[in-house]
Amino acid sequence: MTFKTTMLKKISLLILLVFGLTSTIQAQKKTKVFKLESYGVLPDQRENSAPLLEAALKKIKSEMVTADSVVIQFKKGRYDFHTDGAVRREYYISNHDQDNPKIVGIELEGFKNITIDGNGSDLIFHGRMLPLALIENNNVKIKNLSIDFEKPHIAQVKVVKNDTIAGSIIFETAPWVTYTIKDSIFYNAGEGWEMQPIAGIAFEEQTKRIVYNSGDIAVGTTGVSELSPGLIKAHHWKNSKLIPGTVVAMRSYHRPTPGIFIHKGENINFENVKVHYAEGMGLLAQLTENISLDGFEVALRGKDDPRYFTTQADATHFSSCKGVITSTDGLYEGMMDDAINIHGTYLKLLKKVDAHTVIAKYMHHQAYGFDWGYAGDSVQFIKSKTMDLWDHKNTIVSITPVRTTKNEPIKEFRIEFAEDLGNEIDPANFDIGIENLTWTPSVIFTGNTIRNNRARGALFSTPKPTLIANNLFDHTSGCAILLCGDSNGWYETGASTDVTIRDNKFVNALTSMYQFTSAIISIYPEIPDLGNQTSYFHSGIRIENNEFETFDHPILYAKSVNGLIFKNNTVITNQEYPPFHSNTNAILFERVLNAEVTDNTLNGKTIDLLNRE
Structure with a gap:
């Protein structure tokens, strides 16, 4: 120079x-x-x-x-x-x-x-x-x-006595909980609201961690009696894991x-x-x-x-x-679900009007009523049962809600595309989902702590670059990281194509079973017909220089991936809890191509962790 x-x-x-x-x-x-x-x-x-x-x-x-x-x-x-x-x-x-x-x-x-x-x-x-x-x-x-x-809609209680033989539990409510008992049913109450809790999450009293291998539990809010103010006996609540001192967040599934x-x-x-x-x-x-x-x-x-x-x-x-x-x-x-979830929404293709025009619909009962796309947006199509993507991408020319009145929430759209859809993209042939590629983000998730929560740690479903680095995942009760995609139930897009997971620490994740939680890092698109899939859903995934402290076996599960690196990771086992997971493989692949698993250590010894059966 x-x-x-x-x-x-x-x-x-x-x-x-x-x-x-x-x-x-x-x-x-x-x-x-x-x-x-x-x-x-x-x-x-x-x-x-x-x-x-x-x-x-x-x-x-x-x-x-x-x-x-x-x-x-x-x-x-x-x-x-x-x-x-x-x-x-x-x-x-x-x-x-x-x-x-x-x-x-x-x-x-x-x-x-x-x-x-x-x-x-x-x-x-x-x-x-x-x-x-x-x-x-x-x-x-x-x-x-x-x-x-001031008054959460979750009722926090502590187990005082658990008679596992009689099948009854005595619990006390937290000081801020207001409740009523009507017809032997416990109702949590607040300003202008009242509800019967129907499920619960159990926490260890001292650590505030979710009780090992407990997951979602039934709670005894039917058939109760008040022993004294704040002290309740549930006459038909049986759960041996709820030792005295256990704190239970009794909740509904309303959101x-x-x-x-x-x-x-x-x-x-x-x-x-x-x-x-x-x-x-x-x-x-x-x-x-x-x-x-x-x-x-x-x-x-x-x-x-x-x-x-x-x-x-x-x-x-x-x-x-x-x-x-x-x-x-x-x-x-302490949240009742994931720390972060990033995704789009598949519309289901209901009807092909002509070579350029379709009718498509929001499918999940918690996802409708808002715009899905705009003229100029790029889209792609997917076969829902096999999650095979067509190479054919298209552009929206116009998108109009289909509804009888303007006050009716939006569920269906009439969409006109710039290019001919061809003969194959037709709901008469397959169940087909449509993904809006324009409304997908890049992600930077760094330096965060995720701990003591229900379900899973972090979920990412975007084709744009995603960086997950220098985070601590500490006692997430389900898997720590999930790369998913589902055009059949949740209808949450989509395929990840550029993901880096590096320099994270995982401490005793996966203490309970939840949906899609097959390992600490679970790459689990929902594919009802994997046997007839012809392509691969996810690609370009790099998992490097992470530290796993775990009491159980499964570290990484991957399904339908082309291009995956698992390199320079450290696994250290402990005995905090007994192993219980049905997956006993450290690394388990189903339909994975171009994978590199190298230079990983287990308890200080370099070892091939991949199940090659």
Whole structure:
């Protein structure tokens, strides 16, 4: 490199730095700060902040100039939100119950270039609410706040006595639980709601880990009697694993709303935001481009929190998003499902109208009512039974909802494509799914801790580059990582083609059995007819330099993969629990091509872990 070239590079770098600094200063000069206390939204009043904040946001929006960069600040403290006076909205939220209207605590709609700074505030919700909805926003940051509910819809109880011979259990309710007993049935109750728990998750009292090999359990909420306030005898509850001291989160399977709902946004960022409880997922985003989570938590309130659970379902969930999804330095614990799930949604092809036009439909009861695609989007087609993809890709020319009235939620679409579909792509020949390739994201999932949760750790289903690195998966009760894809039941797309899993640590994952959990890392597309599959579903998967501490055998399971590397990984066995999994192979492949399994160690010894039977 010449002296002149070096100097030119230095000058160019200096210009860029000066320009960046100037831009930053200009941006700072244009930033306008609105303090919510000036609009009557004050902390620690124990009054209903919902209508006050709604009025303040409307006023602030009217005072904003389009070019403004705006910061809206809470004064640090506690803010309570009740259903009375809160806005009602019709939202169709992916992977949630499609009941409407939703009662919304805070709605941000149509904002641009704003930051909501909570200054460490606690937002406490009451009843059954959607705490925070972000609708069609651009360049929005939420930071320094937490979301919680005064009375969660999960009833936490502790086992006091377990008579396994008589088949009865005495339990005590946590201090914050309000309950009623009617006709010998236990109901958990709160502001404007009441429900009978029908299932439970059992936690070890001291560690807050889910009880080994327990999974979802039945709970004794029918045939109960009150021995004294807060002390209940379940006369027909038999489970030998529930030793005295065991804490049980008694729950239903309802998931009406997430803690945070993001719809049709662009450049949405979260920094130091915590969700301590939500009746659905912690955060659900759909049809949004570019989302970053920096230090995001779905977590307990520290080690002294008396609760053992967080959200009713996934910590975070991203449906039909695009751009880049980033989660860095997060904490996900105690939730009743996965830490993160990223996917699109297959439509089922119902009818071929002509060579360019089809009728297609949302199939899962928790996924409908929102847009699926737009003119110009790229799509591909899949045979549902074998999960074989056609090489034929196509482009949407037009897509129109098929419904009798505008008030009817969207379930079906009439879609016209740019190119002839050919004779084979016809629902008369096969069950066919359609995947929208445009609405698929790249993923960066790094530096996160996932622990003590139900079901699985992290799920990724996207053809774009996916990096899973430097994370700790600690006692996830199902598998730690799942690469899936299903055009038959969940209808969640799709094929992963560029996945790197490196430098992660896995500690005693897979302590219970759940769907698709065949190993700590499970590559498990749902393929009803694997024997007649002619191609491969997933490809381009690299698993390198990870550390597995495990009490059981299965480390990696893979099905229908072309191109898989498992290299330089360390496996260390322990005796924390007895092995129980039906899969006794460290590595088990079904229909896998071009696999490299090399330089892995088991208890310090280099060994071929692959089952080659």
